[in-house]
Amino acid sequence: MHAFTTIAITAALLSSTLAAPLQPRSCSYNYLPNLWSISQHVPETPNGPFTTPFQVSQDIGKRDLIVSFTGIPSGSYGCQLEFDFKPNPSASVTGIGNPQNLNVYAINGDLPATVTWDSITPVTGSLVGTWTFPTGNDLKVAKTIVINSFVCQPTMNFRIQVANDGAKGYVSDPEDATSGLRISHNC
Numbered sequence: 001m002h003a004f005t006t007i008a009i010t011a012a013l014l015s016s017t018l019a020a021p022l023q024p025r026s027c028s029y030n031y032l033p034n035l036w037s038i039s040q041h042v043p044e045t046p047n048g049p050f051t052t053p054f055q056v057s058q059d060i061g062k063r064d065l066i067v068s069f070t071g072i073p074s075g076s077y078g079c080q081l082e083f084d085f086k087p088n089p090s091a092s093v094t095g096i097g098n099p100q101n102l103n104v105y106a107i108n109g110d111l112p113a114t115v116t117w118d119s120i121t122p123v124t125g126s127l128v129g130t131w132t133f134p135t136g137n138d139l140k141v142a143k144t145i146v147i148n149s150f151v152c153q154p155t156m157n158f159r160i161q162v163a164n165d166g167a168k169g170y171v172s173d174p175e176d177a178t179s180g181l182r183i184s185h186n187c
Contacts, residue, residue: 027187028076031084031177036066036115043117053090054180056102056160057170064161066107066115069183072154076185079152083145085134086179093135095169099162102171104129104147107157124159133171152185 036048040061048066057063072079081104085091093100106125129147150156162169173180 027184028073029084030069030072030183030185031180032175033181033183034068034070035175036068037063038066038115038117038120039063040117046114046116048115052175052180053172054175055170055172056099056162058095058099058162058165058167059169062161063170064117064120064159066111066120067158067160067181068111069156070154072152072156072183072185074154076152078187079150079156079183079185080187081129081147081150081156081158082182082184083131083133083147084179084182085145085173086142087140088174088179091134091139091173093133093139093169093171095167097164097167097169099164099167099169100133100135100171101163101167102131102133103127103161103163104131105159105161107159110155111157120159128158130163133173156183 032051034049035051035054036046037055038047039045040063049068054065056065104127106128107120108123108125112119112123128150131145131147134141134143175181
């Protein structure tokens with residue numbers, strides 16, 4: 001019995017001394033991507049780059065948002081595309097058919113010299129995420145929405161559009177250096 005007690009006490013002491021407290025991880029964030037608005041009904045017209053507002057709509061055709069994050073450090077790991085929402089009176093969702101449901105597509109390679117509906121369509125890749133922009137009372141609550149994880153690249157480009165082809169309306173949110181679309185990395 002004495003040997004069992006000694007082993008049990010030794011095991012308990014070892015397990016308590018080996019369990020080091022976990023340090024919180026610190027992430028790096030890239031906010032304020034370059035944005036372009038491209039319109040299906042004026043497919044050759046460029047609009048951008050700008051950094052705010054985040055706006056995706058569908059009325060006379062789709063008005064998609066092209067998003068380009070640059071300056072992601074070489075050697076970064078664990079990149080995630082996120083929407084970091086902070087309550088703001090300018091954030092809004094209007095329309096019918098759930099325009100708040102958004103699809104995200106990868107863009108293959110570099111952006112064309114002039115970003116338009118016609119120039120982006122051939123380089124738009126696969127669907128990489130679907131997410132829901134906050135609505136109603138959720139517009140009063142801060143939240144981070146993880147859209148998807150990716151292998152980090154120095155430049156990461158995406159296309160965002162209203163998911164429902166039958167929807168009419170838009171979502172809009174001001175972007176700034178602490179909220180909106182972001183890439184998190186090195187977490």
